[in-house]
Amino acid sequence: MAFAVTSSSSAAISGSSFSRSSSSADLKVPQIGSFRLADRYATVNLSQKRCAVKPVNAEPKRNDSLLPQAASISAPEVSEKVEVEDFEQLAKELDNASPLEIMDKALEKFGNDIAIAFSGAEDVALIEYAKLTGRPFRVFSLDTGRLNPETYRFFDEVEKHYGIRIEYMFPDAVEVQALVRSKGLFSFYEDGHQECCRVRKVRPLRRALKGLRAWITGQRKDQSPGTRSEVPVVQVDPVFEGLEGGVGSLVKWNPVANVDGTDIWNFLRAMNVPVNSLHSQGFVSIGCEPCTRPVLPGQHEREGRWWWEDAKAKECGLHKGNLKQNSSAQLNGNGNVTAAHTDIFDSQSLVTLSRAGIENLARLESRKEPWIVVLYAPWCPYCQAMEESYVALAEKLAGSGVKVAKFRADGEQKEYALKELQLGSFPTVLFFPKHSAKPIKYGSEKRDVDSLLAFVNALR
Numbered sequence: 001m002a003f004a005v006t007s008s009s010s011a012a013i014s015g016s017s018f019s020r021s022s023s024s025a026d027l028k029v030p031q032i033g034s035f036r037l038a039d040r041y042a043t044v045n046l047s048q049k050r051c052a053v054k055p056v057n058a059e060p061k062r063n064d065s066l067l068p069q070a071a072s073i074s075a076p077e078v079s080e081k082v083e084v085e086d087f088e089q090l091a092k093e094l095d096n097a098s099p100l101e102i103m104d105k106a107l108e109k110f111g112n113d114i115a116i117a118f119s120g121a122e123d124v125a126l127i128e129y130a131k132l133t134g135r136p137f138r139v140f141s142l143d144t145g146r147l148n149p150e151t152y153r154f155f156d157e158v159e160k161h162y163g164i165r166i167e168y169m170f171p172d173a174v175e176v177q178a179l180v181r182s183k184g185l186f187s188f189y190e191d192g193h194q195e196c197c198r199v200r201k202v203r204p205l206r207r208a209l210k211g212l213r214a215w216i217t218g219q220r221k222d223q224s225p226g227t228r229s230e231v232p233v234v235q236v237d238p239v240f241e242g243l244e245g246g247v248g249s250l251v252k253w254n255p256v257a258n259v260d261g262t263d264i265w266n267f268l269r270a271m272n273v274p275v276n277s278l279h280s281q282g283f284v285s286i287g288c289e290p291c292t293r294p295v296l297p298g299q300h301e302r303e304g305r306w307w308w309e310d311a312k313a314k315e316c317g318l319h320k321g322n323l324k325q326n327s328s329a330q331l332n333g334n335g336n337v338t339a340a341h342t343d344i345f346d347s348q349s350l351v352t353l354s355r356a357g358i359e360n361l362a363r364l365e366s367r368k369e370p371w372i373v374v375l376y377a378p379w380c381p382y383c384q385a386m387e388e389s390y391v392a393l394a395e396k397l398a399g400s401g402v403k404v405a406k407f408r409a410d411g412e413q414k415e416y417a418l419k420e421l422q423l424g425s426f427p428t429v430l431f432f433p434k435h436s437a438k439p440i441k442y443g444s445e446k447r448d449v450d451s452l453l454a455f456v457n458a459l460r
């Protein structure tokens, strides 16, 4: 899969963004959204072309106006030369490269638009590799609010050891509040970890990635035979969107994909890298406190995560692209795959259309108000990726005279949706104008709230 990157940048790195200061006083200054490195690690080549510094949780600029914005959906002027990189080819070329070489390539290519996702476990190796490249680097982590005290202490130790500030991402307080108030603190033991992970991990991660063009993970093939056995060293992210928005706008680097756990530990010991004290208590894979437990010698590390659930599906949503769907089941719509997934686009501002409801809507020659409808399947990663922006769209349009709705179009509804609703792939977004029977299909892969809003405003 090809991925377009700009080959030049209008903004070079400013000296202040890449501070070389390493005094302890400097490290006390809050720097969320920026990073700094100690002198000994920062080898900054100011002649290199880089993009402007953006916080890891940068949101694209939003336009709150509901007035028609036809101009905003016209093709943007192309002022920079665009290079197209074939990351499948690059993954093949780098398949035998060392983690250090892969890390170096990743940091060289993406500069300040890439960050290491650090979980607080042995993926500290990524930070060590980044340090060894001599290039500046950024690190972010998801603070779910449910981590072990040992992990928090380890974060602090890592910050001090490397002279960095970790850019923490936190869950949305209102969402956590709603989940805990309605279902309690341990709902994941009863109805699965997906919902809690979505609120505490996946959505904060999505926000973080929207400020980046690439991210670096510690995924390894040997970590999960069911889900990670084919992880490439670099790939266009199959699930999440980057700064530019749309499918394919983010690159995911997995520098230790081909390294096994023993070699990671040999490396950590050889380099005298600090490690999470939970490892000495038998923890291998480390996540949230209620969902992680030590494993016995000979047990696979993933057996210590969500042990009450199916062993083959142990992904929290951060690497959902690793989960293989039964594609024939999706295509045939036999419903087997769909049953296991929690519904998405859950908002009071959204109308849930039944089959009869969407048939009525499609039949009308003129409607009281225009509708925008997403045809979706809850298991589809691209639908999950646009959930936040579509819900935000519904909230922005509430009371505006445009109805926002969803229609679950997999399973037995799929044939109808293919024949009558222009369903090509999930998600398909349709606009039903006021005075015309025929719905208009949204043709772009940019599914951020501004792009969807521009589509609505151009047609309403």
Ligand code: SF4
Pocket (backbone or CB within 6 Å): 144, 146, 188, 192, 193, 194, 196, 197, 198, 200, 201, 287, 288, 289, 290, 291, 316
């Ligand atoms: Fe919630 Fe457990 Fe997922 Fe952490 S790992 S976000 S506590 S379900």
